Amino acid sequence: MPSTAAVIGAGPAGLMAAEILATAGIAVTVYDRMPSVGRKFLMAGRGGLNLTHSEPLDRFLDRYGTARDWLEPAIRAFPPTALIAWCEALGQPIFTGTSGRIFPKVMKASPLLRAWLSRLAGLNVAFRLRHTWIGWSPNGAPRFDPATNEKPDATILALGGGSWPRLGSDGTWVAQFPDAVAPLRPSNCGFTVAWSDHFRARFAGHPLKRIALRFDAIVQRGEAAITATGIEGGVIYALSAMLRDRIETAGPATIHLDLRPDLSPEQFTERLATPRRAQSLSAFLRKQAGLSPVAIGLVQEARHNGADTDLASLIKALPLRLLTPRPIDRAISSAGGLRKDVVDETFMLRDRPGVFAAGEMLDWEAPTGGYLLQADFATAVAAARGALAWLEHPLPPAYRPGDQGEVQ
Ligand SMILES: Cc1cc2nc3c(=O)[nH]c(=O)nc-3n(C[C@H](O)[C@H](O)[C@H](O)COP(=O)(O)OP(=O)(O)OC[C@H]3O[C@@H](n4cnc5c(N)ncnc54)[C@H](O)[C@@H]3O)c2cc1C
Secondary structure (H helix, E strand, C coil): CCCEEEEECCCHHHHHHHHHHHHCCCEEEEECCCCCCCHHHHHHHHCCCCCEECCCHHHHHHCCHHHHHHHHHHHHHCCHHHHHHHHHHCCCCEEECCCCEEEECCCCCHHHHHHHHHHHHHCCCEEECCCEEEEECCCCCEEEECCCCCCCCEEEECCCCCCCHHHCCCCHHHHHCCCCEEEEEEECCCEECCCCHHHHHHHCCCEEEEEEEEECCEEEEEEEEECCCEEECHHHHHCHHHHHHHHHHHCCEEEEEECCCCCCHHHHHHHHCCCCCCCCHHHHHHHHHCCCHHHHHHHHHHHHCCCCCCHHHHHHCEEEEECCECCHHHCCEEEEEECHHHECCCCEECCCCCEEECHHHECCCCCCCCHHHHHHHHHHHHHHHHHHHHCCCCCCHHHCECECCCCC
């Protein structure tokens, strides 16, 4: 009889763990509470499916901040080159954007997921959807609603974080680990800003292109978007962990936006020295500073709120007071999860031999840029390899260290 494994959670981490275990000849059953698999993965595909990033691996690893040391062995063993090779082997060629981010050429997840599911079907992976994991049976087997009778030889938990709960990962699993979890918190999230009614009505939904954001000594260039409740988007997400932590400890945080990072303060002072004459402020800023309507709106909002610096300084360093992070259910990802000290180096739970954890349910966070999916996949590969070792089952050739572009 082959060994059996339960993989709980059919997101990218769970499906990757299932693939490796099944390739090794393990009889795998994947459980998920939702009626279909990979819902958040498909949602990530709506933004182009940024799979990973092309920057040098050492810099890449720095993106995981304090979790770098923990994740490094898994990511070195299944680095971006391995993820790209895997994606291309499923018939999805990739391309690298000007920012260094890597996407499948089709810029969506559905063809990749379809090909992946057909590979898993070929490996006889069984799926039990609409099955919610609710804890452990007295004999140590995972318990589900509705109940099942299986007692797998190994279990991989890949239950995801707490963002976008309607896609399946609602974070309720944390109740099963009262002493092992760092609280789930929003990561890569927007922030609330007390916009005036006028500004909100006029500019909610407008993009702020090619801006720079400064917080403390950190400057980040990119894009953002005004929302009815505040501000979100790449440049905000990049600093969101820091901003969230600062707000938690010290209350509202003020960031500064440079609305024209391509022009120096001197160039602005010169451009804005031209007499305004009968022009409205808005026409003057559009002509002399080349500002978009939403950027002009921000300048006017700041002046309305009492900013008394000259226009040039305001355009180069517009203060914006961020009140709170937006709730976790609207964040791209979550921080927190199962802590490093409760799993061993193969991601096996120390107090539950034979049970492994992978993906976003582990306590790490990273900015957007492909770092999330890369760590989801890499920890899944590591946990599945750990499970095979624990079952004393040989690794399938395709997943032995040294194959798939692993860095030795
Ligand atoms: C809008 C959006 C865009 C994104 N874009 C990108 C991107 O471009 N690049 C990137 O790197 N990352 C992106 N991400 C993040 C990425 O999608 C996640 O990091 C990834 O899906 C996490 O994978 P996972 O397998 O760990 O968990 P999930 O994908 O969350 O899967 C967990 C699964 O577990 C199931 N589950 C949860 N609890 C239970 C239970 N009790 N019983 C049974 N099943 C359960 C859920 O239904 C779910 O199917 C994006 C996220 C969002 C929301």
